[in-house]
Amino acid sequence: MYQHAQASIAVFLLSSLKMLLVSAIEGAAEPTEKWIHTTYSNRVTTIAVVEMTGKGQFYSVYETMENGKPIRGQLNITSIRRDKTYTYLSGMFSDTCTGRISIRRPNPQAGLPMVAQVNWIVTRESVNFIHPHNQDCKVLKGQKFQLNLLEALPKANNRGDFTNANSNTFLGESGIYTWTQWQVVSADGMLNCRDQPNGVVKYSYRKGQIISKLGREMLDGRNLVELPDGSSWLRTKEKCCVRASDRLIKTVSLPTQNW
8 A cells, every 4th residue: 555655646746747837817917027937847747837026826737647648737826926046936736636836946146057946745625726636646645745847948959959859848738839038149249030941031130139939839830940951940929030059049048938
């Protein structure tokens, strides 16, 4: 029985943490308030976290794989606070079990690795979720879990290219997407955006400028276009393409664009 409980605990950990995508259902933000959307992962568990600088109540979903099958659950962030070093989020989760969850991540100005420390406590209490689960919970009430998850920033391949294989690390409500925001780092201070890969220049970005990808892949198609020669191009919000090379762009930590 004890071994069975331990196995159930392990399954619960995985099922409670692959997606923590928050969409605002209550408490609309003021125009001056800032949203932050990012993803943390240890390659087994992945969480997408959405924050807002103001107050509000946010629902989210999360998923993982168990024996080759996806497991989905929900999470409700109800509190966000900050100090000079960290941002703290807390709320409730609902999967095969229910309980309380807290997340601590560094503030950018702290200069610390962007690692989210996530803690769960199984309480089995009822929750007011859109699709409450709490079925077949085999984890003891009061059981605690903790994981440290690194922000899932894409890393270029050995050619320096960002591709669908290494850059689709942003967890969204309907799946995995291309990382949403990038910054121009071109040595000559400019980056041309073309009407199509290797096409006519349509727009030019300045060094340091933030580039947002085009949109949801499920609606607009893949945001990274890969050519037969191995080069890749990022489709941007301006509806043009830039070379997706680490010589020209880098990923933005804690991006403000979702999808």
